[in-house]
Amino acid sequence: MGVKGGASTARTALHLKAPLRRPEDRSTSSPSTSSPSTSSPSTSSPSTSSPSKDAHKLKLACWNIRTMLDKADSHRPERRSALIAHELLRLDIDIAALSEVRLADVGSLQERGAGYTLYWSGKPSDERRLSGVGFMVKSFIASKLENLPTGLSDRIMSMRLPLQNKRHITLISVYAPTLQVEPAEKDKFYTDLRNLIQRTPTADKVVILGDFNARVGKDSETWPGILGKHGVGKCNDNGRLLLELCAEQRLVITNTLFQQRDSLKTTWMHPRSKHWHLLDYILVRESDKRDVLHTRVMPSAECHTDHRLVRCKLNLHFKPKPRNNKAPRKRFNVGNSPSTNLATGASVTAFRGSLPGLLTLEFSLHCINFFKFLLRDVQNLPL
Structure with missing residues (x-):
């Protein structure tokens, strides 16, 4: 959920107005002692120096971090990007979609100590910034990208990741408007997201991650194939917009597929009622549901935000491509034989x-x- 007001960043980040350039190396110091992860891991760690043997296995996450800005008058530790990168390293996350980044324009930076690269898309520097989206990617994965992530707006960013045998997966990081926003802005967000999904190659795997500011409830009978049997709470107006998009684009909300405690499903606590709600989702195509091994909240992740990190383990399966060099089988046409x-x-x-x-x-x-x-x-x- 949004915190009003913005401030200029206290660190020297690379701000670009488009297009993205390759990130500059940035030496990273250890996070503040108030950080849950106080020791700086070695850059020769196996999780950062070389990919896994099976490139089709991925650990993805979505996280509303509230801001990436380092404000001098804040009690939060400085170097927010370093703190977040070390938390992702501790959880062995390959790629994380970040919401409410609040950085200006589009740009990138590299956290060398943890081995991650940050890409973001936000509003211009002369406008008030309460949104912004991005990806934080393990640097060895970022080095294999054929094209840099594309910022469609301050609420939508996409990245196409090459896999083995010329396969691809398209990741979309989103931050949807809150419940109080005007309907026109909500319609624009879902129209842009719908068009992006439709432009994605049909052979690609698609994963949509982020804070949708929506409650989808648990009515799996009304929304079969979209909601699993393990949803949380009741549906609201924003939730219906999300469910309608999923029904139209044949998407599945993976957070509702697995039976587990509510504390491993809910991501945000209402500040007044103190009730926990599920607002941050990871979506896949219905045909790719079997690729999802598990989706759950990681309560131990900490970066001074009121949202919990959601982790999704994937084991991607692809249909074998047809062989073009195989000779066609000869068939005898009985219908052409004269009786x-x-x-x-x-x-x-x-x-x-x-x-x-x-x-x-x-x-x-x-x-x-x-x-x-x-x-x-x-x-x-x-x-």
Whole structure:
């Protein structure tokens, strides 16, 4: 949920107005002692120096971090990007979609100590910034990107990740308008997101991650194939917008697929009622539901935000591509055989000649016997 007001960043980040350039190296110091992770891991850690043996296994996450700005008058520790990167490293997250980044324009920076690269898309620097989205990606994965992440707006950013055998997965980081926002802004957000999904290649895997500021409830009978049997709470107006998008684009809300405690499903606590709600979601195509091994909240993740991190483990399956060099199977078209020639031995010879090299002697005898029985039945037909 949004915190009003913004401030300029206290660190030297790379701000670009488009397009994104390759990130500059940035040496990272250890986070503040108030951080849950106080020791700086070695850059030679196996989780950052080399990819896993199976490139189709991924650990994704979405996290509303409330802001990436380092404000001098705040009690939060400085170097927010370093703190978040070390938390993702501790949880071994490959790629995290971040909401409410609040950085200006579009840009990137690299946290070398933890081995992550941050990409973001926000509003111009001369406007009030209460939104912003981004990706924090393990640097060895970022180095393999064919194209840098694309910022569609301050609420939507996409990234196309190449996998083995020329396969791809498209990730979309989102931050949806809150319940109090004007309907026109909500319509624009869902229209932009719908168009982006439709432009994505059909062969790509698609994962949409972020804070949708929506409660979808647990009515799996009304929304079969979209909601699992383990939802939380009741649906609100924003939730219906999200469910309608999922129904139209055949998406599944993975947070509701797994039976677990509510504390491992809810992501945000209302400040007045103190009730916990599920607002942050990870969506996949219905045809890719079997790729999702588990989706759950990680309560131990900490970066001085009121949202919990949601982690999703994926094991991607792809259908094998058809082989183009395989010779087509020869088929005999019985419909083109003239019935008048069936009574002659020449017809059998012609039939055998249409399949050179494919008929054995035994099979040929079976064919001859078949035609004998066929001719006997034809002769008994009334004229």
